[in-house]
Structures are given as C-alpha cells and as structure tokens.
Amino acid sequence: MSRYTFEELLNNVAPFINMQQNVNINITKKLMFTIWVLAKPESFLAASDRFGLPKSTGHKIFRNITHSLVQLMPQYIKWPNAAQKQLSCNIFEARSRGFPGVIGAIDGCHIPCKQPIGNANDFYNRKSFHSIILQGVCDHRGLFIDCFIGMPGRMHDARVFRNSPLFHQISNAERPLIPENMHLIGDSAYPLLYNVMTPVRDNGHLTFSQRVYNTKLSSIRSIIERAFGLLKNKFRRLKYLDISDFNLGNDMIAAACVLHNFIIIHDGINVEEEDDFFNEANIEIDDIVHEEGLQAVQKRTQIIELF
Structure with missing residues (x-):
C-alpha cells in the first residue's frame, strides 16, 4: 500500500473514529x-511494544479503529451496477470459454476461533475446530x-445462505x-436457484455436455x-481469532474484507495470478440434496446445451 493510498484510507476512516479516545x-x-x-499473528503485547503503546491502550485503539473500518463496508463492499455486472459476465465467459451470465462466485470460509464460552x-464445525x-x-x-x-461454524453453507440478506434479496420477485439472464x-x-447455478450431480452417467x-x-x-486465500x-490474524468477544471477531473479519477490497481497488492485484494463496482457503464442499425449482433446472439445462 503506497503512502498516497494509505492517506486516502485514513481520510475515509477518520470521520468514524472516536477522537475522544x-x-x-x-x-x-x-x-x-x-x-x-490484523496482518501479523503476533500477540497484542508484542504489537503494542512495537508501536510504543501500553497493552491496554493498544486494545482500545484496535477496537476503535476496527469498528471504524467496518463503517466503510457500504463504500467498499457493494453490489455491482449494470455496467459492472456486464463486465464480470464478459470476463467470466471469456475465462471459461463460453459459460454465460456469471456476475460472481459464492462460497463460505471458516475463520478459526477460540472456543466460545457457553456455546x-x-x-464446532465438521472439520473439528471452532470457527x-x-x-x-x-x-x-x-x-x-x-x-x-x-x-457459527457448525451451520451448513446452504443454511447460512438462506439466513443471509442476499438470499432474500435475490428471491425478491418484485x-x-x-x-x-445473469446468476x-x-x-x-x-x-x-434461478439466479444461482450449481454443478450437475455426478451419478456416474453424466453426458459430455x-x-x-x-x-x-x-x-x-x-x-x-x-x-479467501488472499x-x-x-x-x-484471521487464521486464528484468539479472542473471547465474538462481536469484535466479526468486526475483525469485516475490517479485513474492507481492507482486502481497498488493496485490490488501489493496488490492482490480480487475484487470478496469486497462485500461492489458492490452497490457503478453508472451503467445505458438501454433497447434500436440494430441492431444485423447475425454472432453475431449465435455465441450467439451457446453459448445458450450449456445450
């Protein structure tokens, strides 16, 4: 991150910082x-010493600034407009050599955390750690x-999706x-779903298409x-959240996502070329049966017939 982009981030986050602290x-x-x-997995004591801060002061500053970064989510994590959707469709179609209408990819990532007290x-997820x-x-x-x-980590990806605001928004017919024509x-x-395309289940008799x-x-x-790997x-710090306050944990994840987008926007990182990060993602792929709407099946079939 260059000095100029850091100054822009500082200017954007400044209005949300508690200046009285x-x-x-x-x-x-x-x-x-x-x-x-957020970037280094060292203790708060070590990080505070590095910056010449008492540990308790470091905690207060971290909470304050992290919460302030979360307030930037609407600015840096936002749904694409019509032109941006079409651009994504064009690029995904070119990369896949023919898969049309893709505006984005969805998945779940487990952020390991300390065992919560009382819950x-x-x-405790299916990979045998808390997340x-x-x-x-x-x-x-x-x-x-x-x-x-x-x-919570025990929840299945499909259930997380159905509990998310995104599911209700894409299900809104009005x-x-x-x-x-997108998904x-x-x-x-x-x-x-009509706006979420998934693989055809391999029953051993898949057609070539x-x-x-x-x-x-x-x-x-x-x-x-x-x-997720990047x-x-x-x-x-997201490789293990050693904290008891899960509200702070959620803020840390959100703040990291904001900074992730800020870096990509301003430094022009090409995630497609970041091969070293690919295996760092913590992705679960489950094989469960879903009810498939007739319209969704027909739309997927139309795409398959292109191949």
Whole structure:
C-alpha cells in the first residue's frame, strides 16, 4: 500500500473514529497499528511494544479503529451496477470459454476461533475446530461484492445462505437483485436457484455436455477460493481469532474484507495470478440434496446445451 493510498484510507476512516479516545496518539499511528495487528499473528503485547503503546491502550485503539473500518463496508463492499455486472459476465465467459451470465462466485470460509464460552457446540464445525463463517461473493477480480459474517461454524453453507440478506434479496420477485439472464455460481453445497447455478450431480452417467458444464463452472468458481486465500494471507490474524468477544471477531473479519477490497481497488492485484494463496482457503464442499425449482433446472439445462 503506497503512502498516497494509505492517506486516502485514513481520510475515509477518520470521520468514524472516536477522537475522544487516546487523544494524545496520532490517528495515523492508530490506523497503522490496527492494520499491523490484523496482518501479523503476533500477540497484542508484542504489537503494542512495537508501536510504543501500553497493552491496554493498544486494545482500545484496535477496537476503535476496527469498528471504524467496518463503517466503510457500504463504500467498499457493494453490489455491482449494470455496467459492472456486464463486465464480470464478459470476463467470466471469456475465462471459461463460453459459460454465460456469471456476475460472481459464492462460497463460505471458516475463520478459526477460540472456543466460545457457553456455546462451544454451535461453533464446532465438521472439520473439528471452532470457527466463524464468512460467506462471500466476489467478482472476476476477487473483489468482494457481498459479505455475510458471524454464523457459527457448525451451520451448513446452504443454511447460512438462506439466513443471509442476499438470499432474500435475490428471491425478491418484485425487485430482483440479479437480471434473468445473469446468476451467481456456487458449489454443490448451495441450492440450485434461478439466479444461482450449481454443478450437475455426478451419478456416474453424466453426458459430455454436463461434464463440460461442470468443468467450466469449477474453473471460474475458483476465484472465490483464491479471494479467501488472499484475504487470509494478507490478514493472518484471521487464521486464528484468539479472542473471547465474538462481536469484535466479526468486526475483525469485516475490517479485513474492507481492507482486502481497498488493496485490490488501489493496488490492482490480480487475484487470478496469486497462485500461492489458492490452497490457503478453508472451503467445505458438501454433497447434500436440494430441492431444485423447475425454472432453475431449465435455465441450467439451457446453459448445458450450449456445450
């Protein structure tokens, strides 16, 4: 992040910072300290010593700035407009050599966390660790266009999706969020909906066109895995949230997502080329049965017939 882009971030977040707290500490130092804590897996004591701060002061500053960064979510994590949707469709179609109408990829990422007091079972996921779920949707750049944060790790991706504001928005027939000829793509953990295309289940008798469809969908859906991988490698605190306050944990995840988008927008990172980050994503792919609406099946069949 260059000096000029850092100054822009500082200017954007400044109106949301509680200036009455730690008035003797420069606002630039507060933001740099917060980004450092999110980016490095060292203790608060070590990070505070590095910046010449008492540990208790470091905690207060981190909470204040992290919460302020969350207030920037509407500015940096927002649904694409018509032109941006069409651009994503064009690029995804070119990358997949023919898969039409894709404006983004959806998936869930488990953020490992400390065992919560009094509710350990709900956060204990099927991979045998405690976690908070981040549901993300990204565009062709790996830029998050929607985030839903805070569901317990035991919850299945499909249930997280159905509890998210995004599900209700794309299900709104009166004010559809996604045009009829466009859709998101997800793995088999997600329900097949008119605006969410998923793989055809492999029963051992897939046609050639169905196999091609699955391959093309998988090839472009990997962008969300790369986005999660980049997020966790840039902000390594998300590899394990050693905190008891889960509201702060949710804010830390949200703040990291805001910074992820800010970096991509201003530094021009190409997530598609970040091969080192691909295997860092914590993705679950489940094989469960969903009810598939007739219109959704017909739309998927029409796409398959293109191949």
